[in-house]
Amino acid sequence: MIKKDWVELPPHSQSYKDGVNYFLDIAFTKGMVEEEEILCPCSVCCNDSWEVRYVVYDHLCSKGFVKGYTEWIYHGEDESLIDLDGDSDDENSHPLKTFIINSHP
Numbered sequence: 001m002i003k004k005d006w007v008e009l010p011p012h013s014q015s016y017k018d019g020v021n022y023f024l025d026i027a028f029t030k031g032m033v034e035e036e037e038i039l040c041p042c043s044v045c046c047n048d049s050w051e052v053r054y055v056v057y058d059h060l061c062s063k064g065f066v067k068g069y070t071e072w073i074y075h076g077e078d079e080s081l082i083d084l085d086g087d088s089d090d091e092n093s094h095p096l097k098t099f100i101i102n103s104h105p
């Protein structure tokens, strides 16, 4: 599960900066990367500009994330998994998970 509670924190706080590095780690390992650059999701670039890591870091720490970009589909968060989640009831335990736990010796 991707942690995003830091996105709402003040950009100058250490927790927010740690979160931006966490985001960048995911983006550069699982997301779309072109020649060391990723789409910058800051409020100015709006996922419309390719930037290197330190520039994206700088943008996110000064301008913050673009409004509404809560599912990081361009940065490693699986689009199909998000859609599947809409069908399942999060309050109930996962049937498959329960099965695995129960059948384990």
Ligand SMILES: [Zn+2]
Residues within 6 Å of the ligand: 040, 041, 042, 043, 044, 045, 046, 051, 056, 059, 060
């Ligand atoms: Zn930017």
